[in-house]
Amino acid sequence: MKITSEQVDYVALLGRLDLTREEKQKYQAQLDDILKYMDMLAEVSTDDVEPMAGPVELYTPLREDEVKDSLPIEDALANAPARVGTSFRVPKVIE
């Protein structure tokens, strides 16, 4: 196996996914198959090849530093699952 059940647990935690035991078993087997398929990339010689992040030459577009209207607070909060006043409500983080 290219991927162990411990690695599946670890990756699920990194990805913030609470997976069931059945899901973990299924993904372990499927990820293993997929990663084996990816092995073909090892055949390709990529010495001295620059990696490509995207098709467009990225640059930092600059704009005038003008004050513009922001999203109104009520609009920004309209989709929130929970709110208090003008804030998003979240579970307590600091004990």
Place this chain on the structure above:
Amino acid sequence: MANFYEMTAAELARILRAKEATSVEITQSVLERIEAIEGKVRSYVTLDPESAVDMAKEADKILGAGKGRPLTGIPIAVKDNMCVTGKRTTCGSRILGNFKPPYDATVVRLLKDEGMVILGSANMDEFAMGSSTETSYWGTTRNPWNTELIPGGSSGGSAAAVAAGEAIVSLGSDTGGSIRLPAAFCSVSGIKPTYGAVSRYGLVAYASSLDQIGPMAKDAQDVALMLNLICGHDPRDSTSVPREHPDFTDFLDRPVKGMTLGLPTEFFSKLENEDVAGAIADARRVFEALGVKFVELSLPHLDYGIAAYYIIAPSEASSNLARYDGVKYGHRAEEYSGMIDMYCKTRAEGFGPEVKRRIMLGTYALSSGYYDAYYLKAAKVRTLITRDFRKAFESCDAILCPTAPSPPFRIGEKIDDPIQMYLTDVFTIPVNMAGLPGMAVPGGFSKDGLPVGIQLIAPHFQEAVLIQLSAAFQRATDHHLKRPPL
């Protein structure tokens, strides 16, 4: 006279300008068609007939005042991953099940400014991850040509709606083939423009270095009209490229005599399906009769496209989808203990199996110790694929190849076999990897009467070449005029 819903946008625009019908009448025709067949096809996630009629009334006012633009009053379906202010935009997912964006995507603003009539949001694979529309939380869209088959994905709703007369034109998005594959499977025309040609502002992100919005329509003329509307620079998308685009309708009637099409030998060595091979052979004869020359060429790294794509796209997705945390918008789990558990349960409940699979794959590929072996390697292979195309275009104006390796398959056939599903995109993925424009055009029908698409690929920002070739092909063929027997 044909029903309005069967006509092209260009035909309807002429009717509107001649005042032979109103946008309200055209919109009603499409809404009645939806009423009649949507139960069979299920192209839409959210329909908004009242809002559509209101938009049609506005369009009629604009037209009445003589201020109509080329697509004013034309009904359109928008894929469920483009933000429309105040209208549910779910991306085919439970996690955005009640999300009503507070702003318009740039493409949506362009449709509104044009006075187009938005009918509703078209169904799609969840977060555009899929090739069949089966991963949508809202259920599978059916292929209008045979409702036991998938319509292709991920923009399956956008393709099925146009094929079935439930929209005149539509918008889709294409990360690895998601416009071209369903266009081929539903026998409509669809283009993935060059990366950077159309703004992605307000498009729910899947894999940001590959995603691109594009139109789907009944023929090349309507695709050209839609490209005229949506191509252009947008300061709100930093990957949007500042450049002038031509009037694409200028290329519709240009002869193609003397142009050269490339046939990549690697694509054709994979052609096991007789129907697909037959459609390509037929297309070659059609183009040759129009005076097009053919050259064989090689894209040696093509075979590695899928492997590289299924590292890069899930890696970008695992990062992009980190925003779905149950805090600012979207679904939140009811029961949890603490913040991390809230994230984990929210995401476990909100995402479906394919999205979880790709988050797992992408998270693994980017995790400490694996980055070089997977992501970095794939990014280098991407460079090689792009170089292959650049070299290929030294000897041709565009490339001709299949869109999909087979005609549309049965619902359920590949859903539990990720690699088989991923291989459906073998002919479309390399185009996204290199950021090129690619267009799917109806190429005929299989022995069983199922649609088979052909694909044309051009160099960066040469969409006009694709329009020119597709329009010439459609003048010489009638595949695009056939409608499904619903």
